Amino acid sequence: MPLLNWKGKTLSPPAPAALVQDAFLYPGGLGYPDAPSQGRLILGDNLAVMSALLPEYEGRIELIYADPPFFTNRKFSARIGRGEDSRKPEEWQLAEGYGDSWQDLDSYLQFLYERLALMVRLLAPNGTLYLHLDWHADAYARLILDELFGSGGVFINEIIWTYHGPSPIKTAFNRKHDTILVYAKGRDYTFNTDAVREPYNPNTIATFKSSRKAGFGKIPNLARGKVPEDWWYFPVVARLHGERTGYPTQKPEALLKRIILASSNEGDTVADFFCGSGTTARVAACHGRKFITSDISVRAVHTARSRLAETERVFSLEHDSVLTPVMAESKKIRVHVSADSVRLETPLKVDFWEVDPDWDGHVFKSAVQAQRHTRSGELPLELKIKIGRKASVRLVTIQGKEYQLNIQAVANTANGL
Template structure:
């Protein structure tokens, strides 16, 4: 079977799940392009932009069956570089925040995740763009992971600036109430009711107030109950700066409702998008690092989503690919027979097919490449599945092979 390399700008993953988009490219350019369809329609924006750290960030990628089975990658790839100077950084953030305000609906809210370096500068920008009166919280997320400094107090918190767009914002505290983790140990009297439930009471101003220990409570603006991901956390994708799903779950649930649009313009490993998908929200993620495409294909499985590519950056290279097709009853069986591409510094012993991270088969349609079956290596199935079955429809068969550096190669199958 002859394969013809093709350019694809959109890859669609149809399913019955929540709708979404993953846009590969620059945040400002992509947000400007979103205005046409989404201005005033986004309910929640969360962003975890670079923090002006001056550092480079990496992803530890798993290559081949063995590394997937052990759950540990040894092929380290740069994911992004956080090296803009202050002026460049603030120019980027100003534009992203101005566009965010335009994209938000009047009921919408925005959460901007920062650390001690960027936070004071961005706070002033946000006061200017959103209005000081629209600041709802400066959330302090406290964690314990990492080492301890001997030269100053260890930095163990991030700041999340939380603004509304207008007074009509639709905040839902009930959605994030949780059981109290520690019983009240205050001056209140302790009682046990006939059902055995513990409650406390206090008299104040002639009234008696009672509080049950097992009543759910609303979080305050200090979040200490959501640990950072540990080194061996099963949630880890290998992407530096990945945030815990529980953190995004709280934000998504309190600031949006089922069916609402959620946007993350610095999506990284796609934590916000996964939280949105799990909670039945529609989502849009943007990122400029090609490695994020492979993570998105795993984390967004089950959603009805599209990946929009942007020119050649995630598709350049000259692979050798061989595939075959067999007709079954109502199905085509596509076999990935070989895939080779030059990748420097692959782990010792890696075979050519080990550089395949994920692949899919489907059809070329006017709107782009429509995926009908896909396989991404995972901990249970680290070996590359070589055959995919897709329903036999009319149309041009195609496949996509993505390598461990995040490049996606598309081919049309010619009879």
Template sequence: MSYRDNDNVFEKIQRGLPSYEVEEIEQVGKKNQDWNNLMLRGECLAACAYLKARGIKVDLVYIDPPFASGANYAKQVYIRRNPDLAAKIEHAEQKMELAELQSFEETMYGDIWRKEDYLNWMYENLTAIQSVMSDRASIYVHLDHHIGHYVKILLDEIFGEENFINEIIWWYKDPSGQTIDSFKRKHDNILFYSKNSDYFFNMDAVRAPYSANTLKQEKAGATSFGRVVKTNPLGKIREDVWDIAIINSQSEERSGYATQKPEALLERIIKASSDEDMIVADFFGGSGVSAKVAHDLNRKFIHCDVGMNSLQISRDRLQQAGAAFQILEVRDGVHLFRNPQQTMDKLAKLIPGLAQGIEGTGDFWLGAIQDKKLGVIPVYAPNLIDSSEKVLDQTIVNQIINEQLQILEQKWEEFPAKAIVYYVDIDDEKELKKFIKNINPTTTEIELRDLKLLLHDLIDNDDFEYAISNNDLNGYCVTITQFQSDRLQQKINQYNAKRALKNNPITQIKISENSLELIEWLSLDCKNANGAWHSSNEIKIDKKGRIIIDGNQTKEFWNGKINSPEKPLRIKIRNIAGDETIKQLAE
């Protein structure tokens, strides 16, 4: 199938990339007059629109998008040690396994797609990425057996078959995945394309070492296939099968991000396809490995991801590496929770009376409302994971009226009296209502509602109490005396209730009265009372309870305090799930 001929997708691209308001969240390190590395919270399309508007071209793209694997990826949330008890429980560690805690809402992202939806989504993203690539740029698309062969067809269409360079096989050893009815799957596929024939590539930067036997043959003056064995001082030419170890659970690289890739993999790609001071971009940034390695190799970087956890993990990782960068949020009409998947999960709870799993509604409808007068009212909301659904247009409305309502009529033996359709953006509301009136052959009333009014209610901030003291010799000290997260406490209670049903009270999580165990990170801003955050001093508590002060790992346990030589104007606290709360400090 040619996705260039898919009217629904190509029509959205023809309109031009979406252009939205961009807000500066934080500046980490000192700004560079020539270039400011970027971290963007937002979707790939919106990020590309921002870069295009600013005339920024990228020289190398690596993306590790969802693989359409049919799975949800989650992380483990660790309870920190209470400062009052840290020294006494040094060898104890509490953790919540999210594989059995779906209600905890710590899914990093959902990777459950219909194939056609996924490919439409990828076509839009790849087209947007191509539009911000420089003439000598190349792109590496990291996938696996689930969808890689389909995406190659898209890449051939967008970049041209003549610009296909390599299919790289990343082979790795991994003890998991035992099977007796098939061969074990132990590799990923990385598709390497250039934008034009004159692309940047430096094999000398990534040559492989020769084997001991080859060096021995050279020394002995041996011949191979009629030629004298002669080596290159830089090493032998690298092949397209790469044996690079995955990150094990004990590795210092491990950040807690579910699909984190090893730095060695990105180092090879970045060395081969970019030079110092070139811009390396990753539009599905995940754990921030692309940006981190780019920084280490003196490249400029752009990290983009829609998940808040991705930005937090990457921000802390880059800050610890000494990188300077600007964090921006693309406001694309949606006030997201931690990520689109969790936003969708929470959204269902915000619609009054909405129930999910009602017979006949299937995957298309978010759920339905039981009304005493009107009966069952199906409710549609756009999938926030799929940017193509955010604009309600005639295509989507036609699908609702002439396909989905017809399916409901067959299952319920009558059309619903009413259907509610939520939207983020709408393509000419007046014309759309006229279109509905003219083409609707059903007896169903279609009510349009603005989803943004609900999304503003998604975020419930945590609360905390503090005391501040000033010592002329040591500066200022802020002591956190109480922390409260109703959302986390509710999830912990649900976890404990499940454990109680299994008659396993020993593994229940117990939180102290001041709840300081729920804090992961604190930062003081001594520069700005409002606006973009400036982290003057910060403390991160790792999962073992030890603290990282301003990016430097220590062996100390957190004592409930954070110090500053300057007068702090406000404080930001991040809980163990990633929610952040800011308070201005009293005079």
């Protein structure tokens, strides 16, 4: 088998992260406070995170989707604030999203190689790995995956995801597709054909209806639909305002839905260690799968948490101890407590807030949550919840700063400490 080489190619065992359990989130109070967690959202470098997961998950994850930086040598910024007028880009508020800048191709390939090696170790014997890239590096990745999966591995598909969009290119055809490489460890991988069938093109149906000889006499089951081709058209998220978070390079839920339905079953574990805005975890949660997802960026984890809070799956928030999020305190935050609700008063531009009505001083158990509405930009400032003797409120501003306010005793008003 031909092997790809680069300067500094090596595969040394990475040091595992020390994962700290920070919070459990019960969407809308569902199952609070005892329901078991169905998902894990982890802040940390995925190399250390995956390494820490090996003892529990080696060979046990049924589906891994990976959407790493593509080697574009660009910086992607996030759009924040929500509710902004999409016709007036000069008024959009921007913040740091994530970087995709590399010293050279060697360092990028090494980055990919050591992470893909861990994904292959975590993958179940009947599991599937989807690696999403584009023309910048997909050819190199194909050789790396051939090497990591070895002679027993199966290269299932090269999926082409096509889309439209503006482009400044004048010297080549517009580059409007990504490549998703799909691999398994053996022939026994999950593939749910019927879960992803789609209707035949009306022209195909008309052809078969008009002539018994069409298709060389073999008439497909037109009502059942067909297995999609390996080229997929889904519009990019910029055009689907409903699901847009403002996080850069967010992938469409429809794309992940097809992948998850085809390559996992209910109750399976789906992982995405480059989670970004949390698309994979959200779609997995909405379809009865467990999830593990991680990102090195605090903004990505905030975005994913807000999206996951809209699902019906209880999940935990963890972080690598070297990346402990800073929980600020502020005199600008006041909460008013009544018999059955908590009301927030602050000049800060809050994006998301939540309440633990029974704060134990260690792990935050989020029983109610509110978030700024994507289109209207409005944020509910009152949450229905009965609080105990000690409670805690956490909030995240649109700039991504996180605050915590502990309410020490039953009182009508609690100020920032």
